[in-house]
Amino acid sequence: MVRAVGRSWGSVSLFVKAVLVLQAAIIVGLSIWMYNEYMSNQYLQTYLLGLFQGKGSLIAVLGFGGLLGTVLVGILLKAGSILGEIEKISEKVENTNVVKTGLEKSMVLPVLKVVDAEPVDEVSRLHRSLRRWNEGSKNQE
Numbered sequence: 001m002v003r004a005v006g007r008s009w010g011s012v013s014l015f016v017k018a019v020l021v022l023q024a025a026i027i028v029g030l031s032i033w034m035y036n037e038y039m040s041n042q043y044l045q046t047y048l049l050g051l052f053q054g055k056g057s058l059i060a061v062l063g064f065g066g067l068l069g070t071v072l073v074g075i076l077l078k079a080g081s082i083l084g085e086i087e088k089i090s091e092k093v094e095n096t097n098v099v100k101t102g103l104e105k106s107m108v109l110p111v112l113k114v115v116d117a118e119p120v121d122e123v124s125r126l127h128r129s130l131r132r133w134n135e136g137s138k139n140q141e
Contacts, residue, residue: 038044052059 038048
């Protein structure tokens with residue numbers, strides 16, 4: 001079973017944050033450079049069109065599969081960490097000794113009658129008054 005280490009962004013060292021920001025900046029910079037090169041270079045456009053011709057659906061399916069796989073792994077890792085936390089909490093609860101006091105004796109609670117909710121708009125009030133009038137006319141007969 002894979003367990004994720006529960007760390008917050010605040011507990012990560014400054015060096016790791018700097019490396020992550022640097023990697024993101026490099027990726028964005030290379031992506032912008034590649035886009036500009038593609039837009040200005042006719043030969044690169046022809047090459048990429050020939051390279052991916054007829055393979056667009058395969059690339060789309062693989063990309064979607066990769067995205068779906070990444071999301072599922074993330075969900076499973078998060079669920080694993082949540083389940084681990086629940087196990088820790090339940091172990092703490094099982095290890096505690098419960099002492100019953102005299103206040104925990106069983107007592108009989110009154111049963112309350114469930115009634116319909118009171119209407120809040122004018123149509124419901126009119127409907128309720130018509131029902132009462134109808135019930136009252138039935139009782140008079």
